[in-house]
Amino acid sequence: MSIDPQLSEATFTDLARHGNRPAILTADGVLSYRELAARVDDVVVRLGTERRLVLLAARNDLDTLVAYLAAVTAGHPLLLVPADKPAALASLVAAYDPDVVLSTDGGSLAVDERRPGTRHDLHPELALLVSTSGSTGSPKLVRLSRANLEENAQSIAAYLGIGPDDRAATTLPFSYCYGLSVVNSHLARGAGLVLTDLSVVDPCFWDVVRERGATSFAAVPYSFDLLERVGFADMDLPSLRYITQAGGRLAPEKVQRWAETGQRRGWDLFVMYGATEATARMAYLPPDLAAEHPGTIGVAIPGGSFRIDPIRGLPHGELVYSGPNVMLGYAESPEDLALGRTVHELRTGDLARRHTNGLYEVMGRRSRFVKVAGLRVDLGQVERILADLGAVAAVAGSDDDGLVIAVEGEHDAGMLAKLLAVDLGLPRAAVGVHLVEHLPRLGTGKIDYPAVLRLAAPAAPPSTPSASTPAASTPEERPGREGPADVPRIFAECLDRQDVRSADTFVTLDGDSLSYVALSVRLEAALGRLPADWHLRSVGELAGRGAPRRRRRFVSFLEPSIVLRAVATVCIVAAHVELFTFHTAHLLFVIAGFNFARFQLTGTRSGRLRRQARSLARIVVPSVAFIAVAYVLTDDYSVANIFLLNGMVGPQEVTSEWHFWFVEMLVYVLVAVMALLAIPWLDRLERRLPFAFALGLLAVTLLSRYDIVDPGLPKPLPVFWLFVLGWAVARADSTRRRLLVSVLAALTVPGSFEDPLREVTIVVGLLLITWVPMLPVPSVLRRVTGWLAAASLYIYLTHWLVYPVLMPLGPVVAVIGCLPVGVGYWALCRWLPTAVPRWRTRQLAG
Known part of the structure; x- marks a missing residue:
């Protein structure tokens, strides 16, 4: 690709020179370079002419991009912090006391001027401050100059061949040096940015890529696991020109496989190596060499160079990088912001070797930093975070396996892991916490970190029984025992x-x-x-x-939510055959809300919405399929039943068309909740204040419970508040909060149905899932209870057609007969989604 020589001299802040070329492309529209420049100029005016320390809480949105460009253009040193890590944000605000804080929460740029001038002595070359340790809030920052940013942007644009017709999808956070380098290198060449905060596993992301003609996107090693999951290798993306990979080592076999996939599909894979201290990139592997040399990092970027300094006692030396993109130095306090250049070359801390063909290969690491899911994590800072939580801990880790944490004494390992995952912005599965009686130490008294790392090693397989040891002598060794x-x-x-x-x-x-x-x-x-x-x-x-430890047990223990679902389902069928009357359907709405908050409110917004949509489909598809069959076989139902719309357009009087009211109301509630949490600011509010959000939503839904507000909808809101009560139980993570939810249930449920037994059932069930971790179940019924609970929806659906056939044999037989039919339908619905692809595979293979 030929590049206009004038573009190679442009800076990434020289926006207006690109005129009406598209600069920012979103799902909603296009913003030209001239329009972007005008927005940047407006913010430059708001920031003023006196140089001040500006902190930007960064998101992947247009206002963040404008704020970043305005600060750099106006010469204000900018401290870039991820907005979705409040602990890190608070830590850096406290440590550096910025003069101005910029944020984009709420859909517009908020400028918090903390003082009219500045209290800092700011070096003339200082342009950008970025954390060295991901999102831990460590006060150690990298000091970058405007020249660092511009030189690295031009170098990256040169070896990637970026031109005005290129468009990069923003798959990485702007607060991450890799993600920021994508922005800088494309703006420097007048190329476009397809602005999105969607994940690559979100189908909408690929819709945007196709509609906006994205030619590239950036990925970290974890991204390729996600790409495999969504079937990226077989996607038709005619505009895609290349993919870049950095943020940690991608296994050589994966580099080779993806490079070959790119050759087959018509795009290139650029494997890259970099560090925040080098602005972003130091090396790249030319795509035509990736499949042949997948274990290397390639060659130095244009303008840079490597050397290897030997280290006594080690077979490989330390990789040292020189180039105009090397940082000014570190900052560990506000006083360091006055410093000029204190670093002239970058000692990477990586052990490396140079191949005869000029390619470099990293052989290991010397530092106490690891990159997990693309984030650089300071293991010492993680230990300090745990110390603040009252835990004596030793932290080890690797790029591939995540964090391995040994915690001394008795703690809630799951809670510590969840807190760290949230604070560090890591997947929960990447944080392994292991409780130990004493931290492993060397003879010198120092922590034995290799021993900590071994805590994550899988247990050795059991040894083969000797001839003197009878096989299957214990229950766990018997065939069939899992x-x-x-x-x-x-x-x-x-x-x-x-x-x-x-x-x-x-x-x-x-x-x-x-x-x-x-x-x-x-x-x-x-x-x-x-x-x-x-x-x-x-x-x-x-x-x-x-x-x-196996011993014959007559009693097993199951979670209350499982036992209650099974019992409630049997009671619903029994009530409909008039064996006895014990209404439990409304308790199931409480349990549904409880499980929704536990399973559907984790991960990114796009990940949450994906899981919620899939969960909804697992309810809607089997329900619609069965009701359609019931519509054909009987005269009891209407077309509105098939589409789950009877509650909206059906008769007001109770007829057979209301048989499936429970399914309809559950679907209405889930759709409403999905729509609510699809609103970005509400999703952010729920993440920050999960328990308070649940209580606020409960307050709103109680307006319909007490008929204070009539929303004009047929039925969802009278059960919505029960769903939210269960939601609040799942978010009540302390004794005080559990007491509060219990009191709210005791106050609001009585009088809601004019049926004291039904109301007591709801309250008792809620108290059980709130306070009782396990309920005893006869061991012989443990598996049956699980089947009934798992198949509860399917039993509810099928029993309407089954019990009338069995009623001549008596109500007990009718109840018992309905259960295996529902379990069978459940098993069928689980089997079909995998059976069809397997059948097709066998047909193709044959």
Whole structure:
């Protein structure tokens, strides 16, 4: 691709020279360079002419981009912080006391001028400050000059051949040096940015890529796992020219495979190597060499150079980089902002070798930093965070396996892991917490970090029985008995997934409340009593728990939500055959809200919406299919029933057309919640204040419970408040909050149905899921209880056609007969989605 020589001299802030060329492309429209320049100029005026320290809470939105360009253009040193990491944001505000804080929450740029001038002595070359340790809030920052940014942008644009017709999708955060380099290098050449905060696993992301003609996107190693999951290799993307990869080492076999995929599909793979201290990039592997030399980082970028300094006692030396993009130096306090250049070359801390063909290969690391999911994590800072939480800990880790944390004494390992995952912005599966009696130490008293790292190693397989040891002498060794080694297979079978990995969790594998039941029952049989947060723990962690001590037990323990679902389902069928009257359907709405908050409110906004949509489909598809059959076989239902619209357009009087009211109301509630959380600012509010958000939503839904407001809808809101009550239970993470939810239930449920027994049932059920971790169940009924709970929706659907046929045999037979039919329909619906692809595969193979 030929590049206009004038473009190679342009800076990324010289926007107006590109005129009406498209600069920013979103799903909603296009902004030209001239329009972008005008917006930047407006913010430049708002920031003033006196140089001040500006902190920007960055998001992947237009206002963040405008604010960044305005600060750099006007010469204000800018401290870039991820907006979605409030702990890191607060830490850096406290440490550096910026003069101005910019944020874009709420859809517009907010300028918080903390003082009229500045209290800082700011070096003339200082342009940008970026954290060295991802999102931990470490006060150690990299000091970058305007020249650093411009030189690196031009160098990257040169070896990628970026031209005015290129358009890059913004797959990485602007607060991350890799993501920012994509912005700078494209703006420097008058190219376009396809602005989005969607994940690559979101189908809408690929719609935007196609509609806006994106020619490239940036990826970290974890991104390629996600690309495999969505079938990227077979996507038709005619505009795609190349993919860049950095942010950690991608396994050589994956580099080779993806490079070959690109050759086959018509795009290039650029493997790159960089560091925040070098602005972004130091090396790249030419695409035509990637498949042949997948383990190397390539050659130095234009304008840069490498050398290897030998290290005594080691076979490989330290990789040292020189170039105009090397930082000015570090800052660890506000006083350091006055410093000029203190670093002239970058000692990477990586051990490397140079091949005879000139390609460099990194052989290992010397530092206490690791890159996990594309984020650079300071292991020492993680230890300090844990110390602040009252935990004595040692932290080790690797780029490939995530963090391995040993915590001394008795703590809630699951809670610590969740807090760290949120604070660091890491996937929950990448944070492994292991409780130990004492931290492993060397003879010198220092922490034995290799021993910490070994805590994550899978348990050794059991030794082969000797001739003197009878086989299957204990229950766990008998054929057919599942144990820890079967955990991955149990996940795969219960979730219908063929891609279960050690780092996956129930949530990341898109589990929902229906699959939760069957999976938890089998895991409990294989591992013994499960921790309350097992659905957030990785497959590898669960498999490493060891086999339970087997002894004949007459009582098993299951979660209250599972037992209540099973019992409530049987009671619903019994009530309809008039065996006895004990109304439990409304309790199921409480349990549905409880499970929704546990399983559907994790991960990114796009990830949440994807899981919610899939969970909704698992309710809608089998319901619509069965009701359509019932419509054909009987005269009891209407077309409105098939489309779950009877509550909207059906008769007001209670007829057979209201048989499926429960399914309709549940779908209405789930659709309403999905629509609510699709609003970005509400999604952000729920993440920041999960319990307060649930209480606020409960207050709103209680308006319809007490008939204060009539929304004009047929039925959803009178049950919506029960759903939100269950939601609040799941978010009540302390005794005080659980007490509050219990009191609210005791105050609001009575009088809601004019049926004291139904109201007591709801309150007692809510108190059970709030306060009781496990309920005893006869061991012989454990698996049956799990089946009934997992198939509760399907039993509810099918019993309307089954029990009239069985009623001549008596109501008891009718109730008992309905249960296996519903379980069978559940099993069929689980089997079909995998059976059809497997049949097609066999046909093609034959």
